[in-house]
Amino acid sequence: MADQGKVDPMHQFEVQKMFDMFHVGNHEVAFTTSAMWMVIAGLLLWVFMIGGMKRQLVPGRWQVAVEGFTGFISGMMNANIGPEGRKFTPYVFSLFMFILMLNVIGLMPFGLFGLHPFTVTSHFAITGFLAILSFSIVLIVGFWRHGLHFFSLFVPHGTPWWLLWLIPAIELVSFLVRPFSLALRLFVAMTAGHVLMKVFASFIIDGIAAGPAVGLGVGIPSMALMVGISGLELLVAGIQAYVFALLTSLYLNDAINLH
Amino acid sequence: MPQISQFAENWYAASQIFWVLLTFGFVFFVIGRGMLPKIEATVDARDRKVADDLAAAKAAHAAADALEESYRQQSDASRAAAQKAVTDAKDKAAKDAEKRLAKIDAELADKLSAAEADVSAARNSAMAEIESVAAEAAGELVAKLSGVKVAAADAKAAVKAVLHG
Numbered sequence: 001m002a003d004q005g006k007v008d009p010m011h012q013f014e015v016q017k018m019f020d021m022f023h024v025g026n027h028e029v030a031f032t033t034s035a036m037w038m039v040i041a042g043l044l045l046w047v048f049m050i051g052g053m054k055r056q057l058v059p060g061r062w063q064v065a066v067e068g069f070t071g072f073i074s075g076m077m078n079a080n081i082g083p084e085g086r087k088f089t090p091y092v093f094s095l096f097m098f099i100l101m102l103n104v105i106g107l108m109p110f111g112l113f114g115l116h117p118f119t120v121t122s123h124f125a126i127t128g129f130l131a132i133l134s135f136s137i138v139l140i141v142g143f144w145r146h147g148l149h150f151f152s153l154f155v156p157h158g159t160p161w162w163l164l165w166l167i168p169a170i171e172l173v174s175f176l177v178r179p180f181s182l183a184l185r186l187f188v189a190m191t192a193g194h195v196l197m198k199v200f201a202s203f204i205i206d207g208i209a210a211g212p213a214v215g216l217g218v219g220i221p222s223m224a225l226m227v228g229i230s231g232l233e234l235l236v237a238g239i240q241a242y243v244f245a246l247l248t249s250l251y252l253n254d255a256i257n258l259h
Numbered sequence: 260m261p262q263i264s265q266f267a268e269n270w271y272a273a274s275q276i277f278w279v280l281l282t283f284g285f286v287f288f289v290i291g292r293g294m295l296p297k298i299e300a301t302v303d304a305r306d307r308k309v310a311d312d313l314a315a316a317k318a319a320h321a322a323a324d325a326l327e328e329s330y331r332q333q334s335d336a337s338r339a340a341a342q343k344a345v346t347d348a349k350d351k352a353a354k355d356a357e358k359r360l361a362k363i364d365a366e367l368a369d370k371l372s373a374a375e376a377d378v379s380a381a382r383n384s385a386m387a388e389i390e391s392v393a394a395e396a397a398g399e400l401v402a403k404l405s406g407v408k409v410a411a412a413d414a415k416a417a418v419k420a421v422l423h424g
Contacts, residue, residue: 026269035274035278049290067301067302
């Protein structure tokens with residue numbers, strides 16, 4: 001009985017297969033809970049953006065909200081890359097909005113309506129895909145624009161000649177680590193936050209199971225912490241999406257304005 | 260950690276990659292490439308409109324300032340012209356008065372000198388009459404007293420000498 005009542009904080013991250021679709025080679029492609037939330041996020045984002053398409057000279061509230069997001073990203077691209085960054089605004093904007101939507105959806109209390117929210121960005125497969133996508137774009141843009149000269153990225157300005165054997169090696173490692181740090185940061189932040197919330201939630205359930213005195217003594221502080229952590233997680237959801245977009249824009253800046 | 264252990268399952272990675280490709284592709288092409296440029300164009304158009312309107316307002320302000328300046332200059336000029344006309348008129352009036360006064364003065368001086376001439380002429384003639392009357396009287400007195408007949412010319416000369424010292 002006690003074993004069944006135990007909350008497994010990792011169970012929430014399990015992707016459930018909903019139905020099979022087709023095979024690619026010997027791999028099966030299925031519609032999963034993760035896929036469902038990604039579709040929902042994409043559609044919600046689409047609906048949100050439609051509200052900004054009225055294109056009025058004097059915008060309404062919804063249009064202001066949408067223009068706030070677009071202005072935020074295009075401002076960031078302008079500040080980090082310059083006028084040439086405008087070309088990449090669609091990519092970074094899509095990245096930011098998609099990650100933000102997935103992060104926030106994962107935090108929504110859909111459980112109240114019987115739906116089990118799932119944080120797609122807590123999966124390394126997803127964040128890794130997006131990070132590799134960003135990294136590939138950086139590589140392609142870098143070599144496209146600068147050719148082999150792009151390798152001079154590994155020799156920063158002002159490197160003394162007697163350190164030329166060491167600095168490029170360090171720079172190369174830090175460059176190659178970028179996709180991993182990009183992917184891991186988001187995945188770890190999302191996972192940690194959700195584990196933390198589940199652990200505190202399990203404290204309340206276990207406390208109540210242990211009796212009313214323990215239930216109140218443990219449950220009330222845990223609940224208070226949960227409320228605080230939920231707010232913090234909303235902040236983290238925004239910050240992690242921002243960091244992902246910001247770092248992508250900074251890496252793109254390296255590729256576009258070499259040094 | 261299912262995020263890692265599920266990689267062992269045949270369908271996991273393929274489904275995740277397939278669906279993130281599909282959904283992110285939708286987000287990128289429909290939202291990022293399709294909708295974002297239109298929204299940015301709207302924002303740019305608004306920014307341009309605001310900048311243009313501000314520039315127009317600034318130009319209108321400058322025009323109004325120039326207009327006010329030219330108005331001020333015009334009113335200054337007309338005020339100066341009016342002042343000049345007033346001083347001219349005053350000067351002319353003063354000159355006219357002076358001229359008239361001078362003319363009257365001259366007339367009066369002429370009249371005075373004519374009158375003075377008349378007076379002196381009258382006096383001279385009176386003097387001459389007195390001389391002749393005195394010479395006659397002196398001649399008669401001498402004749403009565405001494406019986407000597409004195410020539411009229413001598414009597415006249417003697418009287419003249421006495422009268423004029």
